[in-house]
Amino acid sequence: MNTPPPITVVNVGYRSTNYWVVSAGTSRLLVDIGWPGTLGTLKAHLARVGIPLCEIRYALATHYHIDHAGLAEELKREGVQLLVLEVQLEAIPIMKTWTKPGDHYLDITEHGNIIISFEQSRLLLGQMGIAGEILHTPGHTDHCVSLVLDNGFAFTGDLPAEAYAFDNPVALASWQRLRAKGATSIYPAHGPVWPIGEAPSTPSS
Template sequence: MNKATNVIPIPLKMTTAFIVRGEGTVLVDTGYPGSEDAIIEKLREVDIAPEDVNLIVMTHGHPDHAGSAAKLHEITGAKVAIHHLDADKLRNGIQGELKPARFIGRIFKPFLGRGKSTRYPPLEPDILIEDLFELDEYGVMGKVISTPGHTPGSVSIILDNGDAIVGDLIVPSLLSSKPNIPFWADDRDEVMKSIQKLIDYAPERIYIAHFGGPYTLEDLKESFRI
């Protein structure tokens, strides 16, 4: 396997999914429900047929990431992987409790913490991720590592080419655009430990799901002073 790996962001409503392309294709996250058409269109734009997607990885089980997983599983036939600690969210199509970790989280909670937007079409995952999951057999040089804190089963994708995709582990400060912790965190201390773990892998370019990025390793070190 020697084809260079590259990351292709798919901008969606309020969030971002990613195509990771090497010899094979891995889709990371799926947006809110109803995002499947935009994702298929992007795949076609870069000459990937839907049935050529080898794996769909969820960074975690929130509706803005796993919302179209069931539809994309059906369209592509690809297996869906999620960390075992977020698997029940996907199985039941529910967001679960949002615990504010930043002031902005407290402001948004009344809008995003309840109602229709907290539910999505459920899916029984094919693969349950533990601490580490290698992507090689799906045609991509890299791995999935657990980076809990935002949710108990949050993961990040670390690619051999120096790119990382970290879901909601990092969400920018809205004024400075600098890296910050997520709006919501199940466990704030775990978030900090996971950011340290990410930094230890020394990725060169860090893709995030919301409001900005990609960041450099220096951006992270400067913002988190670790």
Template sequence: MNLVTLVQHSTQYYLFDTQQGKLMFDCGWPGELAHFKEIARRAGIKLSEIKLILCSHYHMDHAGLVQDFKNMGATLILMESQIGAPQTLNEYMLKKNIPMTPIKDEDHVLLKFSESRAWLAKLGLAGEIISTPGHGADHVTLILDDGSAFTGDLPPRFLVTEDQTDAIEAWNRIHEHPIARIYPSHGPRHEMYPNYNQESA
């Protein structure tokens, strides 16, 4: 897997090569396109190479540049649990008076979780996208068959308390897959202990 990590402020953005250009997991801080372009340039990437966008969830540091990228020709993949989430973010930004290009409720590809494996396969990526509430109902995790899990803002498993049933359920779902390493949106990547499974947690 040819993985590139871009970092803008405190948030990490993961780029994958696909047969249709680069897929980016999460999409920048609002109003910071020029800064993002410079960060990408330093990594040897032109923004025009980024053809597909998938957001772990619709908070401002994960989806702030979605419409800017759509305007440049990228396609947004909206998961079924994320319907309406871009508009909720638009309203929040308006209320807080933070400038962001509002995300239009059009020109995206709406994808069911059950279809994600076949859809990723068409791009040449082996893996799937699963629903992982625990940091908002719209939160999703990208899991690749090489054992990588891109977990967005899901709280780390060891910080989850017993009353956080959504997050516990999300981690249980993630660990139904043979995960070798976790890539969160904030903080360092971490490797799983060999043969880690939920029972040993």
């Protein structure tokens, strides 16, 4: 019986935003996608850690703000499929309203998008060799999602840290959902990794 490859996580982020490559061997998922117009920068960061862009099968935006999803269409043109949760669909065209001509943003088209429900996420990830699921975790925006692996790693985007969300009941409910799914180590979009239940060194955006 073949033993599945261990899950590895590498940060290829820049400009104060973390972009996490979650891998099972050479089957890879990029969590949060990059600023518009920065494909060359992302490629350079991938090359620095020895990850070929062609091995990234899917890209997942935790939410559709330009520092998290601005590079989506450029990556799709490189062969990376965009994984979109149904709850995120209406947010995609709105993101453009926050861009400027100098951002060199490319509109996200429907071609190359894989639209799934939260219930379908475990099966799709399992086909990649990644045990986990995607959860709806509003609190920063209504369409925020988090990736939670069965090993306890949780990729939460800009979900406000639990320690700073005392006046945000929506975010607190999202943290309860993450705990119920076994989250133990938080991989945020900004700042260092931290254990759930502790205050991070800096609040999440």
